[in-house]
Structures are given as structure tokens and as C-alpha cells.
Amino acid sequence: MLTILFDGIAYGMLLFVLACGLAVTLGLMNFVNLAHGAFAMAGGYLTVVLMNSYGVSFFLCLPFAFLFSALIGVVLERTLYRHLYDRSHLDQVLFSVGLIFMAISAVDFFMGARQQIVTLPDILRGRIEIFGVPVGVYRLFIIFMCALIMVGLQYALAYTRFGSRLRAAVDDGRVARGLGINVSIVFAVTFAVGSGLAGLGGALGADILGLDPTFPLRFMIYFLIVVTVGGTSSITGPFVASLILGIADVAGKYYFPALGSFVIYAVTIGLLLWRPYGLVSKEGAR
Amino acid sequence: MTPILETDSLVCRFGGLVATNDVSLKLNEGARHALIGPNGAGKTTFINLLTGALKPTSGTIRLEGVDVTREPAHKRAARGMSRTFQINQLFADLTPLETVTFAVLERQNHGIDPFRSVAGHRAEIDEAASILERFRLGDVMDWKTSDLPYGKQRLLEIAVAIAAKPKVLLLDEPAAGVPEEERHEILDMVNGLPKSVAVLLIEHDMDLVFSFAERISVLVQGALLVEGTTEEVANDPAVRTAYLGEDADE
Amino acid sequence: MSEPTDKTAPPAPSDPVRLIARKTAWGPMEIIFWLAALASVFFLPKSYLLLNDIAILALFALSLDLLLGYAGILSLGHAAFFGLGAYAAGLFSIHVSAEPVTGLLVAGVAAGILGFLSSFLVLRGSDLTRLMITLGVALMLLEAANQWRSLTGGADGLSGMVMDPILGMFAFDLWGKTAYIYSLTTLFILFVIARRLVNAPFGLSLKAVKGNWTRATTVGVAGNRRLVAIYTIAAVYAGIAGGLLAQTSQFVSLDVLAFQRSADGLLVLVIGGTGYLYGGLIGAIIFKLMHDTIAALTPQYWLFWLGLVLVVIVMVGRDRIFAGPQFVVAWIGAHLKALTGRGER
Amino acid sequence: MSELLRVEELVAGYGPAVVLTGVSFKLEEGESLALLGRNGTGKTTLINSLVGVTTYKSGRIVFDGKDIARTPVESRAALGLGWVPQERNIFRSLSVEENLTATARPGTWTLERVYELFPRLAERKTNMGNQLSGGEQQMLAVARALMLNPRLLLLDEPLEGLAPIIVDELMGVLHRVVSEEGLSAIIVEQKARKILNETDKAIILDRGSVIHESASRDLLADDAMLSSHLGVAQGAARPGA
Amino acid sequence: QDTVKVGLILPMTGPFASTGRQVSTAAEAYMDVHGSEVAGKEIELIIEDDGGVPDQTKRIAQELVVNEDVDILAGFGLTPLAFATAPIASQAKVPMVVMSAGTSSITEKSPYIARTSFTLAQSTVPLAKWAAENDIKSVVTVVADYAPGIDSENSFSKEFESHGGEIVEKIRVPVANPDFAPFLQRVRDLEPDAVFVFVPSGVGSAFMKQFRDRGLDEAGIQLIGTGDVTDDDILNDMGDVAKGVITTHIYSAAHESELNDTFKEAFRAAGGERPNFMAVGGWDGMALIYQALEKTGGDTDGDALIEAMKGLAWESPRGPISIDPETRDIIQDIYYREVKDVDGELYNVEFGKEEAVKDPVKAGQ
Ligand SMILES: Nc1ncnc2c1ncn2[C@@H]1O[C@H](COP(=O)(O)OP(=O)(O)OP(=O)(O)O)[C@@H](O)[C@H]1O
Ligand SMILES: Nc1ncnc2c1ncn2[C@@H]1O[C@H](COP(=O)(O)OP(=O)(O)OP(=O)(O)O)[C@@H](O)[C@H]1O
Ligand SMILES: CC(C)C[C@H](N)C(=O)O
Numbered sequence A: 001m002l003t004i005l006f007d008g009i010a011y012g013m014l015l016f017v018l019a020c021g022l023a024v025t026l027g028l029m030n031f032v033n034l035a036h037g038a039f040a041m042a043g044g045y046l047t048v049v050l051m052n053s054y055g056v057s058f059f060l061c062l063p064f065a066f067l068f069s070a071l072i073g074v075v076l077e078r079t080l081y082r083h084l085y086d087r088s089h090l091d092q093v094l095f096s097v098g099l100i101f102m103a104i105s106a107v108d109f110f111m112g113a114r115q116q117i118v119t120l121p122d123i124l125r126g127r128i129e130i131f132g133v134p135v136g137v138y139r140l141f142i143i144f145m146c147a148l149i150m151v152g153l154q155y156a157l158a159y160t161r162f163g164s165r166l167r168a169a170v171d172d173g174r175v176a177r178g179l180g181i182n183v184s185i186v187f188a189v190t191f192a193v194g195s196g197l198a199g200l201g202g203a204l205g206a207d208i209l210g211l212d213p214t215f216p217l218r219f220m221i222y223f224l225i226v227v228t229v230g231g232t233s234s235i236t237g238p239f240v241a242s243l244i245l246g247i248a249d250v251a252g253k254y255y256f257p258a259l260g261s262f263v264i265y266a267v268t269i270g271l272l273l274w275r276p277y278g279l280v281s282k283e284g285a286r
Numbered sequence B: 001m002t003p004i005l006e007t008d009s010l011v012c013r014f015g016g017l018v019a020t021n022d023v024s025l026k027l028n029e030g031a032r033h034a035l036i037g038p039n040g041a042g043k044t045t046f047i048n049l050l051t052g053a054l055k056p057t058s059g060t061i062r063l064e065g066v067d068v069t070r071e072p073a074h075k076r077a078a079r080g081m082s083r084t085f086q087i088n089q090l091f092a093d094l095t096p097l098e099t100v101t102f103a104v105l106e107r108q109n110h111g112i113d114p115f116r117s118v119a120g121h122r123a124e125i126d127e128a129a130s131i132l133e134r135f136r137l138g139d140v141m142d143w144k145t146s147d148l149p150y151g152k153q154r155l156l157e158i159a160v161a162i163a164a165k166p167k168v169l170l171l172d173e174p175a176a177g178v179p180e181e182e183r184h185e186i187l188d189m190v191n192g193l194p195k196s197v198a199v200l201l202i203e204h205d206m207d208l209v210f211s212f213a214e215r216i217s218v219l220v221q222g223a224l225l226v227e228g229t230t231e232e233v234a235n236d237p238a239v240r241t242a243y244l245g246e247d248a249d250e
Numbered sequence C: 001m002s003e004p005t006d007k008t009a010p011p012a013p014s015d016p017v018r019l020i021a022r023k024t025a026w027g028p029m030e031i032i033f034w035l036a037a038l039a040s041v042f043f044l045p046k047s048y049l050l051l052n053d054i055a056i057l058a059l060f061a062l063s064l065d066l067l068l069g070y071a072g073i074l075s076l077g078h079a080a081f082f083g084l085g086a087y088a089a090g091l092f093s094i095h096v097s098a099e100p101v102t103g104l105l106v107a108g109v110a111a112g113i114l115g116f117l118s119s120f121l122v123l124r125g126s127d128l129t130r131l132m133i134t135l136g137v138a139l140m141l142l143e144a145a146n147q148w149r150s151l152t153g154g155a156d157g158l159s160g161m162v163m164d165p166i167l168g169m170f171a172f173d174l175w176g177k178t179a180y181i182y183s184l185t186t187l188f189i190l191f192v193i194a195r196r197l198v199n200a201p202f203g204l205s206l207k208a209v210k211g212n213w214t215r216a217t218t219v220g221v222a223g224n225r226r227l228v229a230i231y232t233i234a235a236v237y238a239g240i241a242g243g244l245l246a247q248t249s250q251f252v253s254l255d256v257l258a259f260q261r262s263a264d265g266l267l268v269l270v271i272g273g274t275g276y277l278y279g280g281l282i283g284a285i286i287f288k289l290m291h292d293t294i295a296a297l298t299p300q301y302w303l304f305w306l307g308l309v310l311v312v313i314v315m316v317g318r319d320r321i322f323a324g325p326q327f328v329v330a331w332i333g334a335h336l337k338a339l340t341g342r343g344e345r
Numbered sequence D: 001m002s003e004l005l006r007v008e009e010l011v012a013g014y015g016p017a018v019v020l021t022g023v024s025f026k027l028e029e030g031e032s033l034a035l036l037g038r039n040g041t042g043k044t045t046l047i048n049s050l051v052g053v054t055t056y057k058s059g060r061i062v063f064d065g066k067d068i069a070r071t072p073v074e075s076r077a078a079l080g081l082g083w084v085p086q087e088r089n090i091f092r093s094l095s096v097e098e099n100l101t102a103t104a105r106p107g108t109w110t111l112e113r114v115y116e117l118f119p120r121l122a123e124r125k126t127n128m129g130n131q132l133s134g135g136e137q138q139m140l141a142v143a144r145a146l147m148l149n150p151r152l153l154l155l156d157e158p159l160e161g162l163a164p165i166i167v168d169e170l171m172g173v174l175h176r177v178v179s180e181e182g183l184s185a186i187i188v189e190q191k192a193r194k195i196l197n198e199t200d201k202a203i204i205l206d207r208g209s210v211i212h213e214s215a216s217r218d219l220l221a222d223d224a225m226l227s228s229h230l231g232v233a234q235g236a237a238r239p240g241a
Numbered sequence E: 001q002d003t004v005k006v007g008l009i010l011p012m013t014g015p016f017a018s019t020g021r022q023v024s025t026a027a028e029a030y031m032d033v034h035g036s037e038v039a040g041k042e043i044e045l046i047i048e049d050d051g052g053v054p055d056q057t058k059r060i061a062q063e064l065v066v067n068e069d070v071d072i073l074a075g076f077g078l079t080p081l082a083f084a085t086a087p088i089a090s091q092a093k094v095p096m097v098v099m100s101a102g103t104s105s106i107t108e109k110s111p112y113i114a115r116t117s118f119t120l121a122q123s124t125v126p127l128a129k130w131a132a133e134n135d136i137k138s139v140v141t142v143v144a145d146y147a148p149g150i151d152s153e154n155s156f157s158k159e160f161e162s163h164g165g166e167i168v169e170k171i172r173v174p175v176a177n178p179d180f181a182p183f184l185q186r187v188r189d190l191e192p193d194a195v196f197v198f199v200p201s202g203v204g205s206a207f208m209k210q211f212r213d214r215g216l217d218e219a220g221i222q223l224i225g226t227g228d229v230t231d232d233d234i235l236n237d238m239g240d241v242a243k244g245v246i247t248t249h250i251y252s253a254a255h256e257s258e259l260n261d262t263f264k265e266a267f268r269a270a271g272g273e274r275p276n277f278m279a280v281g282g283w284d285g286m287a288l289i290y291q292a293l294e295k296t297g298g299d300t301d302g303d304a305l306i307e308a309m310k311g312l313a314w315e316s317p318r319g320p321i322s323i324d325p326e327t328r329d330i331i332q333d334i335y336y337r338e339v340k341d342v343d344g345e346l347y348n349v350e351f352g353k354e355e356a357v358k359d360p361v362k363a364g365q
């Protein structure tokens, strides 16, 4: 029972780590970056290459994965993404799907179509007992990382001026600039952080979720569910959503294995009907 | 005679804030009534309650004697309640002609007609065009609405509201953003509506209010402070301190 | 910024009807488009199979355009209706009657019923919410089809369909000729109906509801009901498209319900542009041809080039690409003007 | 008094469309200017061009001795421009207080001081930007500009939608800061007479250029001028024509 | 002209791209080794991508037949892809060589279908027998929820129960499943002697790692499965967790024979890394086509070719195989293997075999 709860939490947290970058780019910047998973994939593959070919330690790979994806993010943001902020969501969809396609093919070309495997260091393997409940060490580690990210983001967005300047820039970029906010830098930094978080998520998730070139498409739906159910106006929303969905999915599969993925979709629809603008939302009725 | 529009102890809260506090107001057929009050007094909120854009916390709204408190906005509109918005609510991608034609078609319940082309509804288009002419929008009726200068958009906002041939017309600061010399014209046009139409006007331009309204209600912090004729209100000391300021009549 | 329409030659204000009619009349480009489609039946015998695919995809995208372009409802789960139509047509042909036209109607009706029922789920919320709810519905249907193996064949697909000749006269052939003509005809008929629909007051009211919900409601429109109506109609269209696929390929697999199917439809529509009905059609032609050509050159990495094209379309701008030749002329013109010093710069 | 702003033959518009066809005027430090003109004559476009959010074509904008016509938009606020856009453009997902602090720059205008000026805002400080009444939004837009601690305030119809008593108060404050704190201001207003009493200078725009420039006092006395350029006239000018 | 066109339709992109890659590389490798001329005819291989979507497979097959005049259709990475195309083979009388799909009933869908891959029942039945004989009394099955998975679930439980074993529970997991945790936890709580697993190759490693991390091995539960979980393609990267896993399958890259060495080398030369059981299906598919053409003397008539294929027997890199003349399905040896470290690399090392296994599903009918 408690093990299932713990697994659900860990799974939810993993979803959160993967999706929180999207919560930043889609939720806060209002850019429908479906290619989010591609940045996650970049982090995952970097980890695989560094570990398997250069023997770099897994722990060191994590910050590298963040930086690597952030770097790709910032380069793409400066060259391509920034031209699309004021375009329609549909154009953004088309563009980011195009990027996904290119990423999938490119990874396939360089790394092959097969599954890549990350071998975790021994201290992260196995399980330990906490209050009599056996828990997976790696899952515990993910929960820990997630808490760290959550606190960091929450602090940056709610307690610094950066958060309000970002939201101002998103609400009305033209006026924000007129009032002295350097919108392009704010966006570039935010985008880099969002991509970097994706990369970190990819590195952390590769072991549990597997890693192959179709990664960005396979998990796109989960990212989107988390951000939508959570609501786009905060980080806490997606966090809570990840928890609920993670627990619901794991418990659903444990208790009703025959229902397969039914549970997570049903919960998603139910939550969205209950709170159409997400769990945490500042929008009122229409 | 039953009033055409009547509210009874209407209350609306936003969290701790009482935006509308026990407001009972009557509009008779053909009324020319103004609602004034300081910023944030709850005027727009009151109109939102009347039209169904907001749901009241308590109280009732009756339109021609029928309790419409729980009715959705579109039903109230179909009963003859029409409004303008303090911040323009227009169809950016349609032309003024399409916009007003749409309103006319809907008034006649043609909106669900899926087969006859809009262009086939000649009478409605002509009616829309003549409304636009009246509002000096004739020469721009084929522009994209979003390309119109702000002042013209303001006029279109009123034209759409009038195309519905309302029984009650609620105007939320219709003259804001309109140049001085055209402000009076707008209200003249509103005045030119059939005498039976009841008009409730919100406006901060006291020249307009005093020249247009027969009765004025003053709302302060969500509650009605005074209601009376133009003179009564203009000379009410409480209104002067709360709203008009000292040099109000220069 | 878009120039106010027709600034140079202001139309006689006395004839507002013409101003409206001008936008809805059949233009020469439209007529050429359909003549070209007709010509393909005679001149492209080798491509019937591909053309048939294009026609079906075009119908699917057209149905999405009714939703997105005219009602502003973003759906990532439109495959639910496509797939339901496909299964309905398939099961109907196996268990009831192998007559294609009735089968197609059954597909449309089945999808329409689902569309009507599920439309109530998408009435509230933001774009993103609708995106996820539609997606969720489609994925749940996919799970259901997967689980209900006895009826649908589950992951193995529904095989054993054998279609009668259309109207008892035209049998489906290996070259896909009958299939293509059948699909094209269906597409054309449904297109004409859609065209009437959007040019009628109903269509205008949809644009209004999409453009500004608040204002449309204050004019007296029950926005929700209009959305339910168009959602149902779009579902019928998608169902018929699915039915066409089932009948012309005589096989139904879970893929008809897959996320990929919905996403392709959306891509196609966005490539072609929304809100003028031809977007889905043009998009389908571009997408399929592009896919087919590139995939023939590099079966492994065609996805890369397709992705690149999508990125380029967005970066350069759809309008400019479509207006290609005109744009070049206009561009040269503008620069000549600048050179002679009479331009704005 | 020294010159704060000099605009020379400014040509600007939106994309390819030219709205301002060559605007020139001057403003001294500590002076207030009324910017008048009919609907659609380019008042907003002029203000926006000073802020930098239109398409600049040619001409000079000399602010404090430096040509800022090509200075990036976001740097102009730091130079001392404070903008109140015509449509207020309150950041809807920021609370009232965040709206004030997000762009604030250090100086004499602080949260306390603007709350003192608009007590209404202090009462509503946790409301989101889109949960304000029209007039409250207007107050917030002005307060937000003041929090930038600018040297030149650009006010595009700041009085629109404000209750008469607030209008008086705001005009009083503007008058005080201009005369006592050496701030300058350009104020767009539809009601010429209301504003001319409170400003030093006035210019009238028509079809994208200045057709009249004088001391406010003189214009106020010039009934002919007022009625021919601002008074009742048939049909608004078409843009760019 | 004297060319024989072979249309090879495979998922070259999408989630099953690695299947397509293995098969197509092996087919090309076969042609590199054996030349492109058979019985005086030039073999032309046309590789097409169907992305794993059945209606695409079918359309491509149809186009190849009517426009390109292909003589033989081949490939078919997944069961539904083969099902969708079967009617085309019948209608156009073109032989269809199934090189990868593994559901038993495929060959029954058209008299023109022959298979060089395997059926899942073929692999699982010997495994069930082995389990029963090796002191395993109770088993939980975990299979991917699609036709091959269900085939394997059915044939395993039938065989296992017939030997007196007990199937405690049958769990089906979604094909695209992000996390095995809940399923594995359930298995653990059910405490069977062993868990039988079939998941498509690729997903296997995640399954195995979580199996260990969750301590199922410490709880005394043995992991057994078809060779898909220890797919040669990725086996080496799995690390310690894979060691000691017992599987049954048709092919191991560690199979010791000269022919297998040739195969592996050719495969590498054609751009692959380590060939797996899908690759060998592609290699043997080409072998089947070559031999059938030899037999007909270059005649490409569909009936003649399929007739020629029946009963063919030859030595494959996996061992001896033949085509059952009745069912046109493959008859082959099934090997018992254990994952072991061989010179620093992980391999499925064979330790026994079941000879000439026919598809048990069809044999049982
Ligand atoms: N974003 C825009 N794109 C294109 N043209 C515009 C835009 N904004 C304004 N215009 C045009 O520029 C001209 C000048 O408009 P502007 O808003 O500067 O006038 P204004 O004097 O401020 O009028 P008002 O009194 O209505 O506020 C108008 O004709 C208008 O149609
Ligand atoms: N959605 C909301 N949530 C919370 N408070 C709100 C909301 N909408 C309005 N308010 C508050 O309710 C009060 C009344 O607002 P309302 O818009 O009715 O004022 P008003 O009388 O129209 O003022 P104005 O003359 O400035 O337009 C204001 O103080 C406003 O801040
Ligand atoms: C084991 C796999 C090669 C089986 C194949 N994926 C099929 O669908 O039949």
C-alpha cells in the first residue's frame, strides 16, 4: 500500500521534473513548445554518451545535461523561437513539431534507433527501508531532486522581480518594453532555464522511461497533461497535478491492471472538467 | 405599470469585497437614467449582473416582470437587453458591416440558418448598412474592425448594441475615448431611439450626464447613495464630496 | 498590418449586399482547383492510391477546419471520430451490409452521435484544456478499442472486410480508381455543403462566437449550442473520412484512433491555413506529396526533411510561400521604388 | 530652464503605413505640453513613437541632448521616459502591487507615495490586473508610470474614465510635480479646454503633423483656432491619406 | 528486362524503427554476400517506410504491385501490418515474405504468405516446458497488450498448466508503457515462483532494471521470458541486471557456427552493429527468395514462387530451418539461453535446444 503510494509520488515527481520546464515555457511564456521533449532527449543522450563513452559519473552528468540543453535552448531561442512569440499558437505547434521531427531523425542518424541504456551508480540502486516501507533509492533521489527544483523555481518566480517581469513581458510585451523591461533577455533566460530543466529531466528519467529517438513524441502527451491539469499560471499547479496523476496512474495500474492507461486519461478529463483552467488558476469564469 | 427592469436587493461579492451592496433600482419604459459614482463603486459590476455576465450573490433581477436572475446572458439578450462595454468588445476580424448584419440576423433568429447564404438576406444587410450610416461608419463598413481608429470602434460598439433593437439599453461609458464634439452626437443618437426604450447610462462626463439623464442614481462603495432628478443629485452635498468634487459646476 | 480591404476603389456604399456577396461567390481559383481535381482522375492513373489517401486526409482536415477555423476549437483528438467512423463502417460491412454508401452514412451517424455527446466536454476552458480533453477522449476510445478485442480485433486490427461494388456498379479495384473517384466525389459533396454552411448566417455566427464570446452572447447567441452543433457536424465529417479509409483499404486498425492521426490532421490543416476551407485540402496535397517524395528518397530520414520544411514554412510565413510568385514581383517592385527614391524609406 | 526634448521632422507609423508625416516640436525641462487633435490624427502614434513602439522611419528625437530615435525601446525608460498608454495595458496576471513594482526604478516616487495619491489602489493591492474597474486601471497606469521616476511623463488620455473628483486631484498632482519637482509632461486629452488650463504649452496635430504650436494660455483664448481644429467638424480624417 | 523486384516494406521510422533497421540491414547484407543475381535475373530491392501504420503498409504494397510491378512483397515488422496487406497478396497473386511479425495466424490470412521470422508460441512453449521441469510451480505472466503478447500469454499458460503449473495472474501492460513499477509491485506481492515476460524488444531493459531494483530477485522470483527482453541489439548495455536471465528464442548472436560469423560480419559491413533475431528473419527471408527463384529457374509467377518456397530447408545463421509445406510457416530449433559475460560483453549463451519446433498454435489445431 505505502509502497504504491511512494512509487506513485516518485513517478509523479519524475513527470514534474520532465514537465516543469514546459510549465515555464508554455505556462509562463505562453509558447506552445511541443518540442520540449526534444530538449529532454538531448539531456538524456548527453548523459548516455558521457557515461558510456567517457565514463563520466552520473552525478556529474546531471548538471551537464542541464547546461547542454539550456545551451541548445538559448541558441535556438535566439535564432528561431524568438521570431515566433507573437505568432499564433498554431504556427508555434507547426514549428515545434517540425523541430521534433528533425530532432528524432538527427538522433536516429547519430545514435541509431535503438533503446539507450543508462547504468546508474550502485549507490542509487536497490532499496532501503524507511519507517518499515521499502523504497527504491533512485526514486527517493528523484523526489529529492524534484523538491529542490520546486523550491528553486518557486523562489525565483514568486519572490524575485524576475517572476513578475516575466509575466509582465508575457502579458503585453510591447508595453513591457516601453516600461523598460528587456523582454528579449527575460525570454532568453527563461527559455534557457526551461530547456535546461527539460534536459535535467531527460537525464533523470532515462533510466525509468527508456530513451530512444521517439522520446519527444512518446512523452509529449504526459507533459501536456501535467501542465494543462496543473494550470498555466503557476509552478505549484503542475506540481500538484504531477502528484495526483502519478499516484492515480501507479495505483490504477496496480489495482486494476486490466484498465491500462484508462485511469490516467479518465482522471485527466475529470480534473479538467472540474477545473477547466487548471488546478491553480487565476482566471475566473469566462 | 410594471417597471421594464427592476432589481431587488442585489448583492455581489468578490471575496471580501462587496462590489454591489443591496441595490434596488427600477427602470421604467422610456427611462433616461444615469448611474454615476466614484471609480470602483461597482457600476460596471452592476451592469454585469443585469446582463448575466456575473451571477449575483443574492437578490433578484426582473425584466418585464419576469425573474431572470438565473437566466444565462444570451437569453436575457434575446428578451431585449442590450449593452455596450467599457472596454470594446468587438469582432476584430469581421468588418463593421458583417458585425452589425450578424446582430440583425440574430435578432430575427436567422442565426441558425445553415443554408441560405448571408448575402441572400438582403433586408438584414440593408438594415445593418443603414445603422452604420447613421453612426457615420458608412465609409468604413468594409474595413477590418481592428484597423478602425479607436473612436470609430467606440461608435461601432454602440451600433451593435442598437442593432438588437433592445427594450433596455445599458451603456457603460460610451463616450470614453470619443472626441469632445462627437460625444453629444452619440447621446443624441441614443436619444433618437424609440421612446419606449429604457436607457441606463454610466458616464463620468458630467456635461453628458446632466444633458442626457432625467434621473440619476449615485453608487458609492456598491450601495445606492442617492437617487433623484438631475437637479437633486447635482446639488446633493454628499454627492459633491464623494464624487463631483468642489468645482463641479464650472 | 493588413490594409483595409479595397481602399483604392471604395465600393458604392449603396450596395452593401455586394460587399458581403463578394466574399462568398465562387472565385475562378476555386473553379480551377476542382477542375484540376477532376482532371487528375483522367491523367494520373498511377497515383490513384496516393490521391485516394490525399482525398481522405483532406476530408479529415476539412472537418478539423470547421472546428478550428470557424469555431476556434483546438482538438488533438479528432481521430476519435475518424476512428469511430472507420470501425463503424468496417463492422457494418462485416455484420450488416457490404454496400459502401450506406456504410458511409452509418460511419457519419456513429461519429456524429459521439461528437454530440462529447461536445459538452469541450465547452469550457482554455485552448489547452480543450486540446487535452479531446486528446483524452480519443485515447480512451483507443484503449476501449484495444480492450474490446472480440469486436474490434484489438491490436491486430479488424480484417475480413469485403466491400460490394458502389451502388452495385463500381467494384473496388487494385489500382484504386474506383476508390479514388468515390473518395473524391464524397469530398466534393461534403465540401460544397461545408461551404454553404460557413457562408450562411450560421457560419457568420460561428465566426462571431469564435471572435468574441462575450459580445456574441450579449447579442443573444447561445454560444454553447452553436459549438455543440458545429462540433457534431465536424464529427460527422471526420467519421465519414474514417469510413472512407476503412472501405477503400478494407482494413481497420487501432491507428485510426491514434494520437498520430489527430496530429497529422492538425499539421495538414496548419500547413494549408485555417478558416477558408481550402486549407485542409491544400495542406493534404502538400503534406502527402512531400512525404511521399522525400520518403522515396530516404526511407530512414525523411522525417528530418519533413520537419525542416515545416520549420521553414513557419519561419518564412505561409502567406509568403503561397503568394510566392506574387510576392517576388511585389518585393522587386517595392525595391525598385526605393531605388528611384520615391518609396517610403 | 534647459531643453529636455526636441523632435525634428519625425516620420513614423505602423509597418509600411506612415502616420506621422514630419512632426517637430520642443519641450523645456519642467514644462508641460498639451497634445491635441481630432480622432485618428496621430496623437497616440506620436506618444508611442517617443516610447519607441512604432515603426521609425526618419527624423530625430533628441532627449536630454541625445538622439534616442534608434535607442532600443527598453533602454528608454531608464533614460527617463514614463509612459501611460492610451489603452492602459495593465498587466493582467500581475497583482496591483506587482504591476507597480515590476518595472519600478528608484527615486522619489515610492509605493507609499503612489498609494497616498491613489488610496483606492492601496485598498485593491492584491487584486489581479484584470480584476480592476476601468478607473482603477487608469489610476494604476498613471501610478506605474510614476514609479518609473521619469523625467518626462507621456500621458495618453490619462483622465479618461476617471471620476471628476479624481480628475481634479490628479491634475493637481501633475501640476505640482511639474512645477515643483521639475518633471516634464506631455498630456494627450480630448477635452481641450479642460487641459489647457493646466499646461504651459500646446500643440495641435492634424494628419500626422503639427499644425499649431503656442502657449496654452494663448490657445485657450483663440476660439477660432479651437473650433476650426478641435471643434465640431464633419467626418474624421482617414489614416495615412 | 530481367530484374526481379522485391518490395521491402518496413517501419523505418517511428517507435518500431529499430525493427525496420535490423531487417533491412540484414537483407542488404545478404545481397552483399550473395550478389544480386539469381537464376540469370537481377534482384532489385525497393525499401519503403510504412512508419508502422497498417493502412500505409497496405497502400504502399498496392502501389508497389500496380505501379512498380514488384514480384515479391517482403518485410512486415508488426502483426497488423501483415494482416492489412494479406488481401493484396491474394488479390495480386504476389508472394509475401514475412520477416519479422510474430503472430501465429498471419500465414493463414493468405495462401501467398510465407514466414521466416518466428511465432511467439514457438518460443514460449519450450520455455513453459522448461519452467515446469525446473521446479517452477507458479507463474505470473506479464505481456505487452497486443497480438504477439497475447499469443505468448496464451501459449505459455496453456503449456505450463498442462504440466501442472499454476498461472497466478495474467497481467497485460500497455505497449507504450512509461513505468513498470506498479506491475512489478503487483508481481512481487503475488509471490510467484517466476514471472514470465514478453515485451517488445527495447522496453525489456527498463523492465529488467526495475525487476532488480524492486528486489524481485531477492524475493526469490525468477525472471523468464522470450528472447525479446534480452534482445541482442541492446543486451550489452544492460549491464549486470541482465546476467543470469533465462530465455528461449530462435537466435542468439552468440550462436556458434561459421555461417553466423559470416552473417555478423556482413551485417556489420552493411552498417549495423550486433544483429538480433529480427535481422536473422530478414537474412533468411532473402535466402528464401533466392532459393525459390533458383528453384523456379527465374520464373516470377506468384503461384510458382510460393509453391517453390514450400518445403525448402536450409542452414541459417540461427541453425537449421525449413518452411512447413502445409502452413508455409517456419520450422526451427528453439534454444535455451542464459545471459552471460563473454569476453567482457553480454551475450545470450545457448545451453540447450528444442529441435524442429513447428508453430504450436497451428500444430494444435
Ligand atoms: N496598430 C496600428 N496599425 C495600423 N494603423 C494604426 C495602428 N494604430 C493606429 N493606426 C492608424 O493611425 C492613425 C493615427 O492613429 P492614432 O491612434 O495615433 O490617433 P489618435 O490621434 O491617438 O486618435 P484617438 O483620439 O482616437 O486616440 C489612425 O488613422 C489609425 O487608423
Ligand atoms: N473579478 C473581480 N474580482 C475581484 N474584484 C473585482 C473584480 N472585478 C471588479 N472588482 C472590484 O470591484 C469593484 C467594482 O468594480 P466596477 O468595475 O464595478 O467599478 P466601476 O464602478 O465600474 O468603476 P469605474 O468607474 O472605474 O469603471 C472594484 O473595486 C474592482 O476592483
Ligand atoms: C516479436 C516481434 C518481432 C513481433 C512483432 N513485433 C509483431 O508484431 O508481430
Ligand SMILES: [Mg+2]
Pocket: B043, B044, B045, B086, B172, D133, D134, D135
Ligand atoms: Mg466601470
Ligand SMILES: [Mg+2]
Pocket: B150, D043, D044, D045, D086, D156
Ligand atoms: Mg490616441
